[in-house]
Structure formats: C-alpha cells, structure tokens
Amino acid sequence: MQLSRDDLLQAYRRMRLIREFEDAVHDEFSAGNIPGFVHLYAGEEASAVGFCMHLDERDAIASTHRGHGHCIAKGCDERAMMFEIFGKKDGLCGGKGGSMHIADLSKGMMGANGIVGGGPPLICGAALSAKTLKTGGVAIAFVGDGGSNQGTTFESYNLAKVWNLPAIFVIEDNGYAETTSSSWSVAGSQVDRGKGFGMPAVQVDGSDFFAVWEVAREAIERARGGGGPSLVHVKCMRYYGHFEGDAATYKAPDEVARYKATKDPLMLFRQRVTEAGLLDGQALDAIDREAKARIEQCVAEAKAAPLPTEKDLLTDVYTSPY
C-alpha cells in the first residue's frame, strides 16, 4: 500500500498539530497557567503518527505519561485535550485527569498513564477482546525505554506471544528515563528482547516518518491477519526536559540542537515530500498556519473556560455495591 496525497497531508497535519500543541503547553506551563505535572512529546511525533495512521475505530492504543502525541495521533479532540490539561470542566475527562490521565475510549485511546509500564498489560486485554470477538482490531502499547525495563512489560510480551494476540509493543527510546541514560540502564537490545519472546522485532529511526510508517504497516498487518504480536524499537529524541521545569543538565549542551538541525521529523518529512514532488511547500505552509491558529484558539478558549464545580466532585467516582 502506498501513501496517497491525502494521507501525506494528514500525516503532516497530525505531526504539526502535535508540535504546536506541545510548544503551546510548554509556553503556558512556563507562564504558570497550567496546574499539575506535564511531560511533552515534541520531537517524537513520527512515532505516534507513523503507527496511528494505520489504525481505525476497531483498534486501541495505550500510552504513557508523555501521552499528548498519542492522543492526537489516535484522533482525540485537541480542544477537549487542551481544556483537560488546563483542568477545565469541558476537558476530555471533565478536567479531573489532567495531562497524565487523558483518555477517550470512544476513540480507542485507553489513556495516558502515570504508571510507567502500565500500558502493556492493558493492550493485552484489548487485544484479547479483539481476538475473542473477532473484530479484526489490533492493540498497541507505546512504552518508553524506562518502561521497557518494567516487569509488567516482560509479562505482557510473554502473554501476548503465548495467546498469539494482535498486540504491538512500540518502545519509544528517547535515550533517557528521567535523567538516566538508556545506554547505561537497558541490558541487551530491545530487538533481542522481543525475539527472545519469539516475536518479530525491528529497530527503526524515529526521525523518519516513512520508515516508521512502513514497519508499523508490517506489524499491524501481521497482527490483523492472526500472525500475533510484534515489537518495534523506535529511536527518537525528546526536545523538552523530562517534565516541564527540568533543566535537562544530564544531556550534552548541543544534543537536542544538533538533532533538531539534522533530524527533526517534520523537517525531514517536508524535505522528502517536496524533493520527490509529492507535495509543494505552499500546502505544507498552509498546514503550519492552520495548526498554529487552531492551537492558539484552543488555548484561548481553555483559559476562558469554567473549572469543574463542587458538585462535579461526586461524579465519575466508582462506588462498590458491596
């Protein structure tokens, strides 16, 4: 299957929207306008979009604490997301979840997750459900390099393989878990880990949307066709600190700047499609302007929107009949 012109526009639009979203949240957090804790996905856009471009309403994803990009890529409403991050009543989760707990089950977005390694077990459940009900759906867990070391992740690899689930584990390796380098903290290779559980496993350059899209296509087709789980190791870079407010002194001073100048996923996408004559610069410029305006509008509306009320404290609360 090839990417049509519409697919290319859609891919670039989603990646640009994520970048604008994250840059705006960075600015608003720095200005003291956002409560709670925020982790930004800027720099990693090609991973979420490269995978989610292949998904539809049958499919589910589970995310991490760095979840905004996965949400947008899976089709969550960016306005309701922004409201959620600002803690407003009309947020995607009523303003009660915030950045780290955004979810929209109607879109197959099972949630950002404050528990590192929390996503892989969830997608085993979603994939088992899809397999049992024969929906043709697949389930994908995005996991960090830090999350890849959690026992929950290994247990999920095992379960996914022994049950032959339509599950895909995407290890987004941005080189660090908080301040700890993955070159120091991850034993062996991610690919060998996947193969150790009998899964097809590959590494891909997360700056290259087209490379990600291609390995995603193979893994998702295999899962849909009954071929079981796969692992994909995506090498990428996060542009901001681990959390907003982190000065990232554990990185080389020019580490991010060098990557941005030579490997930025949006820049490489633009180069690739314009040089191949697939899209012209003007169409991409128009998307840049639209995304910027859209996010500015989301921020302005989120700032002006009401907070949840006292009454809202007692809704969305699980109670036990026992």
Ligand SMILES: Cc1ncc(C[n+]2csc(CCOP(=O)(O)OP(=O)(O)O)c2C)c(N)n1
């Ligand atoms: C079970 C658990 N242990 C520890 C933490 C604290 N913590 C939050 S983010 C993080 C690092 C995660 O690194 P990685 O998985 O590489 O994701 P990244 O932040 O790089 O996207 C840690 C240790 C947590 N939230 N949950």
Ligand SMILES: [Mg+2]
């Ligand atoms: Mg990491």
